Amino acid sequence: MSRILVTQSNMAIPQEIPETIIERLAVYQRYLTELVHEEIERISSIELAAKMGTTASQIRKDLNWFGSFGLQGYGYRVSELLYQLNQILGLKNETTMVLIGGGNLGHALMNYPGFQVRHFVIKAVFDNNPALIDRNMNGLIINSMSLLPAYLQENPTRIGIITPSMIEAQKVADLLVDGGIQGIWNFAPLKIKVPPHITVEYVHIIESLMILSYKCKSKTHQNRENGG
Amino acid sequence: MSRILVTQSNMAIPQEIPETIIERLAVYQRYLTELVHEEIERISSIELAAKMGTTASQIRKDLNWFGSFGLQGYGYRVSELLYQLNQILGLKNETTMVLIGGGNLGHALMNYPGFQVRHFVIKAVFDNNPALIDRNMNGLIINSMSLLPAYLQENPTRIGIITPSMIEAQKVADLLVDGGIQGIWNFAPLKIKVPPHITVEYVHIIESLMILSYKCKSKTHQNRENGG
DNA sequence: TAGATTGTTAATCGATTAACAATC
C-alpha cells in the first residue's frame, strides 16, 4: 500500500481516502452527535446501519480506513467514536472563519445550529455593500471589504465563506488566499481558481432542488404506471 | 431489462435510474445553462468533459439512459441538450412552491438567482413566529401557519420548503402532505416521516463544511510530509 | 467524401456486501 502518515493520535491514514468515504464520515458524525444528545452510550454497527439506512459492513469498513474504534462483542462507545470522528474531520479545535457577505444567507449561517457544537466560529463579517457596512449582525459589525486584508494579517483564519451576493467571487477568493486562508466555502454559483494548497468546497443548492424535481416527476409517473 | 415507461416526448426511461446519474444530470443542466448564457451553440462531449473535469464517456453514457440527444460528427446542440435536460428534470413548466419559514434562509432562497430560469417559483410564505407574520418579504406577505391548509387547498402546490427555524419540522411536513404537496425540500436538520408517494430531499449544509474541514486538515498534513 | 463524434458494447476498475476468524 501507498505511503502512510501518522497523526498525533497514532491513527494510520493511507494517503488517498476516496471522497465518498469522507462524505459518509460527515454523516456518521451527524448521527453520532444526535446519539450523544440522546444520551445513548453504546451502539453496534448493525444498530447504526439500521438507523441510517445503510449496511453494517459499510460502516465498519469506512471507519477502518482510519483505525479500530470499536470493541469486539460490544460495538462502539458513542462518545469515543464521536471523539475519533471529530479528530479525523478536524473538529476538535476551533475553526476560525470569516464571512464575506452580510446578506440573508450570511445571516442564516450565523444562526445555523450545527456550527457551535462542531467548533466552527465566524469571527468577522465583510461586505462591499455600503448599505450593510457598520450594521450589527448577531453581535458582529459588518466591515468594509477594504478592511479584509488587514484583518486576515492580524487574525490568522482557517476558512472563508463566500455568499451568493458576491458577484466578484474570484476577487474575493484572491483576497482570502492572499490573507492566508486554507479553505473556501463557496455559495456563489461561480467557479473560482485557487492555488493547489487551497481547498474549495462548492455549495450548489440548486442541484438538490433539481434532483427533488426529478424525483417528484418520476414518482408521479410510477404511480400512473401502477394504476394509482 | 425491467419495465419501461415512455413519457410524452417518447424518451424511453428504464424504471430505476441510479441516484448518481440524476445528481450528475443536475450538474450538466447547470453547465448547459451557463453555455446558453455564453451563447455557445455547439459542444462535444469531449469539450464539456474538459470543462467539467469529468470524462466524455461518462457524459455520453449518462445521457443515453434517457435518449440520444447528440449528432454524430457534430456533438450536442447546446440549446437542444438543455431542453432535453429540462424535460428530464421536470423544469420545463413552472414548479410551484411554498416556503415555510420567513427567516434569513427563506429570504436568501427568495433571492436565489438560479430559481427563476428553472421555473421554480415561491408562491407563498408561512411562519409561526408572530414577529414575522404580515411582514413583506420580496413582495410576498408572510402568513400565519394556521392559513397553510386553506392555502394549499385553494392553490395546488408541488413543493414545500422547510427552513431550519422550523423546530417542529414533522408537524409542518404533515400539513404539507395533507395539503397535497409532492415533494419536501428540508433544510431543518431533523428527519421527517412521509408516506411513500412523497419525496423528501434533505439539505445538510453542515456536512459540506465538515468535508471542507477534513480536506484542509489533510492537505496541511500532505504539505508537511512533502517537506513544505 | 473524409473527419469527427456519437451511441453502445466490452473491459476494467473500484466500491459494496458477505463471510468469518479474532476477540472482547
Place this chain on the structure above:
DNA sequence: TAGATTGTTAATCGATTAACAATC
C-alpha cells in the same frame, strides 16, 4: 465461558472507462 460484534479478507456487484462500429 458463551454470545456478540468487531476488524478484515474474499466474493460480488455496479460504475467508470476504453474502444469502436455507426453515421452525420
